[in-house]
Amino acid sequence: DAGITQSPRHKVTETGTPVTLRCHQTENHRYMYWYRQDPGHGLRLIHYSYGVKDTDKGEVSDGYSVSRSKTEDFLLTLESATSSQTSVYFCAISETPANTGELFFGEGSRLTVL
Amino acid sequence: QQQVKQSPQSLIVQKGGISIINCAYENTAFDYFPWYQQFPGKGPALLIAIRPDVSEKKEGRFTISFNKSAKQFSLHIMDSQPGDSATYFCAAQAAGNKLTFGGGTRVLVKP
Numbered sequence: 001d002a003g004i005t006q007s008p009r010h011k012v013t014e015t016g017t018p019v020t021l022r023c024h025q026t027e028n029h030r031y032m033y034w035y036r037q038d039p040g041h042g043l044r045l046i047h048y049s050y051g052v053k054d055t056d057k058g059e060v061s062d063g064y065s066v067s068r069s070k071t072e073d074f075l076l077t078l079e080s081a082t083s084s085q086t087s088v089y090f091c092a093i094s095e096t097p098a099n100t101g102e103l104f105f106g107e108g109s110r111l112t113v114l
Numbered sequence: 115q116q117q118v119k120q121s122p123q124s125l126i127v128q129k130g131g132i133s134i135i136n137c138a139y140e141n142t143a144f145d146y147f148p149w150y151q152q153f154p155g156k157g158p159a160l161l162i163a164i165r166p167d168v169s170e171k172k173e174g175r176f177t178i179s180f181n182k183s184a185k186q187f188s189l190h191i192m193d194s195q196p197g198d199s200a201t202y203f204c205a206a207q208a209a210g211n212k213l214t215f216g217g218g219t220r221v222l223v224k225p
Contacts, residue, residue: 004157033212039218040123040217040218041217042118042120042203042215042216042217042218043158043203043215044215045212045213048212058212090157090158092157102148102160102163103158103160103213104159105157105158105159106157107155107156107157108155108156108157
């Protein structure tokens with residue numbers, strides 16, 4: 001299994017509070033991604049990174065920000081959580097620009113916003 | 115809008131039967147079509163993938179069929195086993211772009 005650790009694995013928070021999810025990898029892969037998974041929607045890309053300090057938006061980036069100060073860490077922040085951000089969040093990594101499509105996923109972080 | 119439409123959302127198959135999941139896309143620039151398998155509580159993992167220069171790819175009991183003219187591709191699970199019970203996602207990608215996932219199909223194989 002690819003060395004990807006997500007933390008926390010479970011979190012319950014209240015509307016309006018900030019939340020940060022962490023993804024840590026030991027594979028030294030250049031590309032990192034944050035997805036959210038919701039029933040019927042599959043996996044939707046929130047933000048991705050193609051190197052330290054290099055990030056870009058995905059298809060559902062509103063309300064989220066990311067940072068990558070080290071190769072191994074990619075942080076996802078919800079500045080002011082809303083109930084619509086209740087979801088399971090997955091971090092993924094890839095060695096190449098993912099033209100091969102091979103992403104390696106973490107085990108997910110389940111976030112509940114009350 | 116969902117660029118990759120996956121069906122059915124769920125299916126139940128008896129052990130030994132064939133599971134078939136279908137995906138359709140609109141973007142003709144897509145040139146890579148992977149399938150991911152996800153077990154409960156785990157992240158998705160790459161199962162099998164195909165490029166449009168071939169019409170079929172087989173790996174063990176898993177086969178992808180690809181119809182470029184119809185812009186459709188499907189996953190067949192032959193001789194389905196209870197251990198195949200999982201959620202399956204199709205995906206598509208154009209060169210230089212990111213993966214677009216279908217909505218997922220939950221497969222339950224009954225013993």
